[in-house]
């Protein structure tokens with residue numbers, strides 16, 4: 001992985017992010033950086049008029065935020081961090097600097113200024129290298145800024161207020177969050193998107209590259225670096241390039257970190273690394289100057305090796321409803337959460353710390369609290385709650401996956417091993433007990449609700465007047481469809497055991513009467529009449545033979561001009577990209593007779609039943625969409 005050499009430089013350091021922004025934490029966590037979060041107490045009150053340009057204000061604020069944390073940690077906690085990162089995002093329009101709105105009226109004032117216009121978003125970043133000499137803190141500051149231009153559409157007053165009432169603007173510079181609902185206000189973005197969200201990751205990596213891979217004489221001659229290296233890309237950096245690195249902090253660096261693992265310091269600190277022969281091994285010099293080999297920290301592999309620990313930490317926190325408690329009452333200390341959920345204090349503290357390390361929680365001096373995404377996706381009443389799917393993953397998929405080895409050896413599903421009974425029919429297994437059925441339905445509902453908009457808007461379906469969602473479960477997709485296409489009526493067709501339990505999942509509001517539920521077995525019973533048949537996450541449950549049975553039934557009732565909409569994770573033809581989809585196919589192996597398929601495979605299945613004009617829309621999220629027409 002080409003990025004590893006740059007971010008790997010921080011692996012063995014105590015890195016602190018001096019920011020309470022959940023977005024910054026998420027951006028850096030997503031690229032595998034490990035850091036502590038210590039929000040800065042620096043008040044953003046620098047005199048704006050004293051800066052010649054707005055970005056100077058952002059850079060100085062970022063610097064002050066980071067320095068405040070570095071000083072506080074050094075003095076109060078007697079723990080000098082190695083690197084402190086601070087950032088500050090501002091929006092500028094008509095030479096005015098907009099920060100976070102103080103109330104709704106202020107948000108309205110900001111959004112009205114941005115309405116219909118282009119503005120700039122600047123994020124200033126400070127990277128502070130700290131050391132302690134005679135108990136005095138010494139700092140080396142590197143700072144930079146990034147500008148991104150964003151244009152808002154012409155927005156109605158009504159829309160602005162609706163957006164303000166969503167609550168989203170309040171903790172965001174300029175009063176909007178481009179990464180969420182605010183994205184709908186934006187016509188275009190010129191520049192780094194993540195810079196708008198709060199952290200210019202690309203520029204940050206380039207800065208690290210400049211710091212940790214300064215140009216050698218050799219480089220200066222052959223590359224376009226000036227005396228200060230301007231790194232246009234960090235892609236080509238390899239350990240080979242650090243061959244003549246003169247970054248003195250590496251000299252004499254310990255080869256093993258405190259955990260006994262080979263640290264990146266040791267790995268990158270080779271004057272002879274030009275003799276690198278494989279991606280994973282680089283030579284190190286021992287004390288006698290003799291080359292020896294050491295394994296480079298294979299971060300991707302380590303991450304995969306530990307992946308189950310992270311999953312299980314998420315599952316357990318969800319099962320214990322920790323995110324629900326924190327949503328209602330956070331921030332809370334470990335002892336209070338342990339008390340609420342009836343667990344040990346020491347165990348709970350470790351779980352909470354792990355969740356904070358994984359970016360699911362924020363940890364401050366007041367205690368633990370949820371991040372925005374945790375509130376949205378992991379609480380049981382979150383807007384796009386995945387709680388049901390997380391519990392299903394823990395209770396159902398986890399035992400199945402522990403039998404993956406047998407599934408691979410035997411090529412069959414493992415329900416009998418995981419749950420101690422012979423598999424009859426896939427859905428009979430799910431529905432044998434009320435508890436398992438409800439859990440399964442909640443899981444399917446959470447994914448369907450989350451993906452419904454992507455599926456419903458993948459194609460223009462406005463020409464269809466009636467649709468039948470075969471295996472449509474709780475009707476989550478059906479409800480989204482009728483919101484988007486007010487002239488559409490949707491029948492949700494599913495097994496009687498499912499239809500009997502859908503009431504809990506029904507939304508209130510407009511157009512709900514356009515969704516009706518009919519019970520039946522799509523392999524055996526007559527299908528309701530419709531212009532469009534929808535099969536969302538259905539075909540992947542079945543082998544080709546069963547799919548032929550189902551498609552021939554649909555084909556028999558489908559009139560020319562009517563269509564099928566499939567929603568599945570579509571694999572590329574060579575089945576080598578998109579690990580989520582490939583892992584989903586393993587998921588199908590352990591529990592069904594089905595699998596994930598490529599676009600051409602779906603096309604071939606559909607064409608055999610008279611469906612042509614097959615269009616595939618890759619959405620790149622959890623579900624892609626395929627539309628075809630009966631000729």
Ligand SMILES: Cc1cn([C@@H]2O[C@H](COP(=O)(O)OP(=O)(O)OP(=O)(O)O)[C@@H](O)[C@H]2O)c(=O)[nH]c1=O
Nearest residue numbers: 019020021023088089172173176177178196197198
């Ligand atoms: C334009 C925009 C901004 N933001 C957030 O706005 C805050 C800026 O405020 P800040 O003062 O730079 O940071 P903070 O949140 O107060 O944290 P801290 O670093 O502790 O000062 C940061 O959160 C950013 O993500 C978004 O999430 N999305 C957007 O589209």
